Amino acid sequence: MASRRFSKGVTSLVLFSSLASPSFAGGLERGGYNIDLLFDNSRFAVQSGATFVMPQRKLKNVRDTDPTDGLGTNGIGGGSTTADDTEDYWIPYLGVKVGFGDAIDCMGDFSTPFGAHTNPGADWLGVNDNIETKISTRNYGATCSYRFDMGPGQLRLIGGGFYQTVEGFKTRLVAPIPGAAALVYDGTGRLDLADQAMGWRAGIAYEIEEYAFRASLVYNSKVKYDNLTGTVDLTEVPANPANPYLGVVTPVYGSAEAPDSVELKLQSGIAPDWLAFGSVKWTNWSVLQSIAFCPKANKGVVACGAGSQLTSLDLFYRDGWTISGGVGHKFNEQWAGALSLTWDRGTSQGYGAQTDTWTLGAGVSYTPVENVEWRLAGALGIMTGGESGTYVYNGRTYGNDVSYSFGDDLVAALSTSVKVKF
Numbered sequence: 001m002a003s004r005r006f007s008k009g010v011t012s013l014v015l016f017s018s019l020a021s022p023s024f025a026g027g028l029e030r031g032g033y034n035i036d037l038l039f040d041n042s043r044f045a046v047q048s049g050a051t052f053v054m055p056q057r058k059l060k061n062v063r064d065t066d067p068t069d070g071l072g073t074n075g076i077g078g079g080s081t082t083a084d085d086t087e088d089y090w091i092p093y094l095g096v097k098v099g100f101g102d103a104i105d106c107m108g109d110f111s112t113p114f115g116a117h118t119n120p121g122a123d124w125l126g127v128n129d130n131i132e133t134k135i136s137t138r139n140y141g142a143t144c145s146y147r148f149d150m151g152p153g154q155l156r157l158i159g160g161g162f163y164q165t166v167e168g169f170k171t172r173l174v175a176p177i178p179g180a181a182a183l184v185y186d187g188t189g190r191l192d193l194a195d196q197a198m199g200w201r202a203g204i205a206y207e208i209e210e211y212a213f214r215a216s217l218v219y220n221s222k223v224k225y226d227n228l229t230g231t232v233d234l235t236e237v238p239a240n241p242a243n244p245y246l247g248v249v250t251p252v253y254g255s256a257e258a259p260d261s262v263e264l265k266l267q268s269g270i271a272p273d274w275l276a277f278g279s280v281k282w283t284n285w286s287v288l289q290s291i292a293f294c295p296k297a298n299k300g301v302v303a304c305g306a307g308s309q310l311t312s313l314d315l316f317y318r319d320g321w322t323i324s325g326g327v328g329h330k331f332n333e334q335w336a337g338a339l340s341l342t343w344d345r346g347t348s349q350g351y352g353a354q355t356d357t358w359t360l361g362a363g364v365s366y367t368p369v370e371n372v373e374w375r376l377a378g379a380l381g382i383m384t385g386g387e388s389g390t391y392v393y394n395g396r397t398y399g400n401d402v403s404y405s406f407g408d409d410l411v412a413a414l415s416t417s418v419k420v421k422f
Helices: 004-017 179-183
Strands: 044-055 058-064 089-100 104-111 115-118 132-150 153-173 188-208 213-220 223-233 249-258 261-271 274-283 290-295 311-314 320-330 335-344 357-369 372-383 386-388 391-393 396-398 402-406 409-421
Touching (some): 153 223, 188 311
Antiparallel strands (some): 044 089, 058 402, 115 132, 153 188, 188 213, 223 249, 249 290, 274 320, 335 357, 372 409
16 A cells, blocks of 8 residues: 555656656657646645757658759758758746645646758758748746545646747758859758737546546647738749749748547556556547648639648648656655556658667656656667658648658657756
């Protein structure tokens, strides 16, 4: 039978040790949504942390599908058949939890739930597909719960909302530049985008503190970016009277959705100072297919779609599934540790490089005094191999500019955080 102190020690470690693994889930997943601080037993708690992720996706056997168009045959500077696709990134987190009486808990948090950064550069054969793409989000959330006795434990009702911003850009080669004009222009184009929107969450949890048992089910809503705005910069392409968008910066607009998700988490004491945990998460990444961007001057005149777009951000994701499980152990009053194994289903469907990922995570927790807890976790994973080529969507073929393959690549992460509680 687990004591209250056991619940505070190993349980909190488990919630932290799982943070490293989802950091390289499919789609645009980064930190995801995390409200675990809401369950902290203290009246007041502040937690700050960061995760550093190092994905090593390497593209190989790159082939310019149509070398006759002059887009990618020699890259911009070399035309390599290999490329390092991914960039390292940080995931920051800050949360504050306050308890009101014996039944109400509330927390506010800052996180970066979604994002992406691919940077194969300008010297590979796929420059007409991508030189660099970066998307980042910022999320400001507020979540509360109300708990009451039910049977041997307590039932907790959860609800909240969040404000989220997105910004990003994509650069690629859009036109060949022959002759002397190449001394002035490089033929690249750049899409910039930004928006902000609101979302909400609702959930339920049941806890039996005596056994360190908790089962929670939380739904996070879609975030509808109905007013994506930005620019398409084609000033690196010479102006041409036949195409009014060349040589100028054009304001554009579009719309997209950050996906909704459902996550089930379970944990329970299995022996004195031992705890098992697991989770299953579904994320609706299939809402992101081809995101059209159209000239803002045409807004309200024609609908923005494949027939009227100036450019598009092509993702073609399928829904994601993440399953994780592990075990935690409290060694003494100051030290605890945990191990976890996570499988994440890749979201790419033959277009792109997001395949299944297997990740082993480990973490330790050190509590030098009762009110301070320091945590350190790491993860090592394998991103499975595959290939990218053409994909047909709504009768239109995408990915017919470049094809490539990739092997089993490593990904690693380190996380650390400090929690102060009273």
